[in-house]
Amino acid sequence: MSRVGPSGEFEPIAVKRESRVFVLTGAGISAESGVATFRDAGGLWYQHRVEDVATAEGFARDPRLVWRFYSERRKQIGEVKPNPAHLALAELEGFLGDGLFLVTQNVDPLHELAGSKRVLHMHGELLTSRCDTCPRRPFRDDRTYLDDPPVCDECGGTIRPDVIWFGEIPLGLREIADAIEACDLFLPVGSSGSVYPAAGFVAEARERSRPPRTVYVGPERPDNASMFDECRLGPAGRVLPGLFKFLR
Helix, strand or coil: CCCECCCCCECCEEEECCCCEEEEECHHHHHCCCCCCCCCCCCEECCEEHHHHCCHHHHHHCHHHHHHHHHHHHHHHCCCCCCHHHHHHHHHHHHHHHHEEEEECCCCCHHHHHCCCCEEECCEEEEEEEECCCCCCCEECCCCCCCCCCECCCCCCEEEEEECCCCCCCCCHHHHHHHHHHCCEEEEECCCCCCCCHHHHHHHHHCCCCCCEEEEEECCCCCCHHHCCEEEECCHHHHHHHCEEEEC
């Protein structure tokens, strides 16, 4: 189902001050800013095997390789900027405040650079690090380590990027479940619908006794397109800026 106006454009979604909006952003929104985030069909990620650079086993085997890999990703972040989709979500937060729950699968800081204050990074953050040995809290860390892996000041263990690797449990799943239960609009943006557990969030929303409106935004139909009331196809940077009508 699509709501299309007389001009052929999608009608804006009316949002009130009391609205509860759940937004999930995926690789597509960052790709529009020039962040290369997709694996290729051969299981490679930036010409590396995922098993070598995005698993705890790969880090234990060769922490120097992993740090070289993430150092290059950190350097890339300094070369990209938020796009209009990021800015539109920051504007939505400015209107709704706590009524917007924004969770991202991306590890880059583009939402924050656009002005968003409340962002849950379910896969961790590229510009933070943590110790792989002791319970030291993750810390802001935008330095690169192209030579040797850094050592923990508190226990001598090896510092690792504070990102969620394959086989690890994403962050904030309880908060995400609560927000899905409370929302009246469920809106993934640029998420492929193929990476779990995020791909299953729309099913959780639809299982509610009173399901929210579900709208997908992205350049292509996601793998789970049949689960949505609407798929508004197009670059997020073009669709999102005109997606909402604020009822003040």
